[in-house]
Amino acid sequence: MKKTLPLVLAFVFGVIYVIQYYVPGYASTWLANKTAEWGIVLGFFIYPLAIYSFLYYHLIKIVRKAPKWQYSIITIVAMAGMIFAGFYVNWATNAKSLGDPDYIFQRLYDYLLVPLEATMFSLLAFYIASAAARAFRARNVEATLLLITAVVIMLSRVTIGQAMLAQLPAIGDWILDWPNTAARRAILIGIGLGGAATALKILLGIERSYLGMR
Amino acid sequence: MWLKLLQDSRTIYTVILAVIIAPFMVTLKLPIPIPPPVRKVYDAVELARQKKQPIIISFDFDPSVAGECKPMAVAMVRHAFATKTPVIGLTFLITGANLAQSILDQAAKEFNERPGGKDSIVYGRDYVWLGWKPQYVQIIIAMGHDIKGIFKTDAEGKSLDEMPIFKGVKNFDDIGLTTTIAGSAIPEDWIAYTMQYKARLAVGTTAVSATQYFPYMQADQIKGVIPGATGAAAYERLLVDNEYWPTFGDAGAMANTQSASHIVIILFIITGNIIYFIRKSQKQ
Numbered sequence: 001m002k003k004t005l006p007l008v009l010a011f012v013f014g015v016i017y018v019i020q021y022y023v024p025g026y027a028s029t030w031l032a033n034k035t036a037e038w039g040i041v042l043g044f045f046i047y048p049l050a051i052y053s054f055l056y057y058h059l060i061k062i063v064r065k066a067p068k069w070q071y072s073i074i075t076i077v078a079m080a081g082m083i084f085a086g087f088y089v090n091w092a093t094n095a096k097s098l099g100d101p102d103y104i105f106q107r108l109y110d111y112l113l114v115p116l117e118a119t120m121f122s123l124l125a126f127y128i129a130s131a132a133a134r135a136f137r138a139r140n141v142e143a144t145l146l147l148i149t150a151v152v153i154m155l156s157r158v159t160i161g162q163a164m165l166a167q168l169p170a171i172g173d174w175i176l177d178w179p180n181t182a183a184r185r186a187i188l189i190g191i192g193l194g195g196a197a198t199a200l201k202i203l204l205g206i207e208r209s210y211l212g213m214r
Numbered sequence: 215m216w217l218k219l220l221q222d223s224r225t226i227y228t229v230i231l232a233v234i235i236a237p238f239m240v241t242l243k244l245p246i247p248i249p250p251p252v253r254k255v256y257d258a259v260e261l262a263r264q265k266k267q268p269i270i271i272s273f274d275f276d277p278s279v280a281g282e283c284k285p286m287a288v289a290m291v292r293h294a295f296a297t298k299t300p301v302i303g304l305t306f307l308i309t310g311a312n313l314a315q316s317i318l319d320q321a322a323k324e325f326n327e328r329p330g331g332k333d334s335i336v337y338g339r340d341y342v343w344l345g346w347k348p349q350y351v352q353i354i355i356a357m358g359h360d361i362k363g364i365f366k367t368d369a370e371g372k373s374l375d376e377m378p379i380f381k382g383v384k385n386f387d388d389i390g391l392t393t394t395i396a397g398s399a400i401p402e403d404w405i406a407y408t409m410q411y412k413a414r415l416a417v418g419t420t421a422v423s424a425t426q427y428f429p430y431m432q433a434d435q436i437k438g439v440i441p442g443a444t445g446a447a448a449y450e451r452l453l454v455d456n457e458y459w460p461t462f463g464d465a466g467a468m469a470n471t472q473s474a475s476h477i478v479i480i481l482f483i484i485t486g487n488i489i490y491f492i493r494k495s496q497k498q
Contacts, residue, residue, distance in 0.1 A: 017355070021410055029359045036352035036364060043348030101316075109312045117277035117309075125475065129230045130223055133482035137490050147487075151480050157421065157444050159244035160473035169247040176428055185429045 003213065007205040014203040054079070082108060149175060217489050226482065233478045237470035246469055251424075251431060252448040254438030255393070255416045259293050262390020262414075268300035268379055270392040272404070273314030274307050279397030279420055284317065285465035286418040286446035287395050289453060291321040291341075295334075296458035299390065300379045301341040302361075306350035306400055315343050315369070338377040345369025351403055358385055358411035386413035391437065393418060405430055418445070443468045 013035055020032035058072035085105040100106060138144040155161035156172025201207035219225055262269050271290060275283040294301045305314045322335040335341065344365050347353050356364035361383060362374045374380050382388060386408060394404045395418035405427075408415055414437055417427045421442025430436045440449060446465035453459040 020355075024410070033356050033359055033363055036349070036356035039349040039352040040347060046348070106312055106316075110316075113309070114277040114280065114313070118281060121278040121281070125234065126227050126230055129475075129479050129482055130226045132479050133226055133486045134221065136483045136486060138487055147483065151483065154476045154480060157441075158473040158476045159246050159444075159447075159469045160477060162247045163244050169249065173249060176425055177432070180425050181428045181432055184426055188429055 003211075006211050007208070011203055011205065014199070018203075051079075217492065220485055221489060229478060229482075230475065233474045234471055237474045238467070240470075242470050244469065244473065246444075246447050246451045246466065248448045248451060249441070249445065251428075251439040251441065252445045253452070254431070255290075255391075255418075255440055256293070256438075256449060256452045258391045258414060258416055258437040259290065259297070259299060263297040263299045265390055267388060267390030268302055268383060269294055269390050270302045270304070272392070272394040272396075272400075273303060273305045273310055273317065274394050274396035274398065274400040275313075276307050276309040276397075277313060280313060281468075282420045282442045282446070283395050283397055283418060284313070285443060285463055285468070286440045286449055287314070287317050288321065288463055289446055289449040289459075289465070290393060290395075290418070290440075291317060292324075292459050292463075293449070293453055295321055295325050295340065296453070298340070300339070302344065302379065302389075303341065304344040304365075305346050306353070307396075307398070308346050308348075311346045311369075315345075318343055338372070339379055342374070342377060342379050343369050350400065351407055354404060354407040358408060358413070360384055386411045390414065391416055395419070395440075397423065401427065405435055409435060416440075421445075443472060 016028070016031050016035050020028040055076065058076050060066075061069050061072045082105065085108055088104070101110070136147060136150070138147050152168070153172050153175060155164065156168040156175075161168040161172070198207060202210065259269060271287065271294075273287055275287075291301060293299075301318065303314060303318050305311050318341055322337070322341060325331050325335045326333060328334070337343075345368065347365075353364055362380060365374060367373055368377075386392065391414050392404070392408065393416040394401045397420045401417040401419060404415060404417075415435070416437045416439070417430075418440035419427065419442070421444065424439055424441030424445070427436060427439045431439055440446060443465045447462070447469045450459070450462045450466050454462060
């Protein structure tokens, strides 16, 4: 039962979506919509589970005084703080609704989360520059071709490229439209075939690794 | 010693930092090219205006990629508001919800504060914010049948049935254009799951992800692509050229920085290769 029921559920709900795709009548559409609504409801159950795993992981780390356990305290406090602020729209401010700049949750989001995430992503500029300087070498013909193409694309995508050579954007567009698209299309066809085969294997219960089974 | 210094991380980081900051302090007006994929998105919004249909903007990005994605979202919302094309906003990324709502509210405020623009943009008539929902694949499929059936209310819990923006809107057939702006793979799912409804779809994404959507554009599965900050700058130029908005936004300001940083990275590549060949000849 423990093994069979999940497989039956995967088959039944998978088939519902296959039917609504190929036979989009009233009944199949109604069923697909109801399944979607159930999907949303079930989706919310992921969050208590996620919070439980999160707290379990960090509390164990704190109790055992594992390396860098102090960061776990900060993580738990940050999460608890955001949840608390999220529930109290009018707490310590005159905020009327979600999205109000006076809302304490919005302030934490604007002045903490936004700059923190932006900073982490901005570091990429430095790493890319460093990697380009150290690793991008014309070691052979293929690497040289890649290098020249990369330089042309980099120049064609920015304003100074057009100022240097008016035809550069058109050359860049040609590279993106033809060689790039041909390569991408080949990859996409491969992904599509692989996805369809995996979906079929899941529906038929052949692929069970998503359930932790072999 | 000089060769070592040129390859040192500290040198590279210092030069990059200087090159990113310096262009913001000088005024250098270089022409901003308009790539055909961006023009196609712009034209698709214009077509929605002509058909008097609302557009959907799915703000599927979070603060980490806001530098590239926010300017294009702002430009599209301004375009829609300037042409009185209603905007239905939603997100499938929970950390992007507040960002998306503030983009819509801020744009509405800007239009309403313009001389003679009081109440020109009204919530429920000109735009609506549906907020975030989990399980986005199911949501997209359900939207293809009945948008109000799956959303029922906006993010604040107001019934969609009472809003003029949803008058005559049932599913993607009644939507002029659906745009997903994302730094992740969410647009792939938008494309895959709206295909059966023949929804008119466009994608805004980071420059590094843009090329993966070109095959879909060539196959007419999507109407256009806005690639990164340069794409957003091109969209801003279209708004300025067509007098929908008086000035360039954040992406226009970023154009010089991008030019400078690309030039410097190319110089780094050239220098790195020169050093590589010098060392190679010394070994031989």
